[in-house]
Amino acid sequence: MSIERTLVLIKPDGVSRSLTGSILGRVEAKGYNLVDVKLMNATRGQLEQHYEEHIGKPFYEPLVEFMLSGPIVAAIFEGERVIEGFRSLAGSTEPTAAAPGTIRGDLGRDWGLKVQQNLVHGSDSTESSEREIGIWFS
Secondary structure (H helix, E strand, O other): OOEEEEEEEEOHHHHHOOOHHHHHHHHHHOOOEEEEEEEEOOOHHHHHHHOHHHOOOOOHHHHHHHHHOOOEEEEEEEEEOHHHHHHHHHOOOOOOOOOOOOHHHHHOOOOOOOOOOOOEEEOOOHHHHHHHHHHHOO
16 A cells, blocks of 8 residues: 555634644544644635635635634644545544544534534545645645
8 A cells, every 4th residue: 555645624613622632643543644734824815725626605605714713733644545544533524423433523513504613624535635735735
């Protein structure tokens, strides 16, 4: 197997709830290596690039506004099948439906229809990972 890299974003709700260390620790405990990490405020331009496939969808603008609402943590993790492994570790995008033992299942809150407030983002493919890492770590 080959070593992959993935982008992990800890969203403003995770940072404001002081869950950054816990979330990063879970990913490291799974056996993935932290390659780079930074605390930052996203720009609208970065978010427009990152979420470009969602432009025009009803949740797009609320998602961008949420991601602009506070600092985020951007991290690159590396390991065998890290993309699939992190997405499994993150759990379902809806925290209430996410399985116990996952980041969203254990730490997520039910914000009603605000599914974008689900603590983390992880790349969904090697192509997305390369593109997303380029946006956040240029």
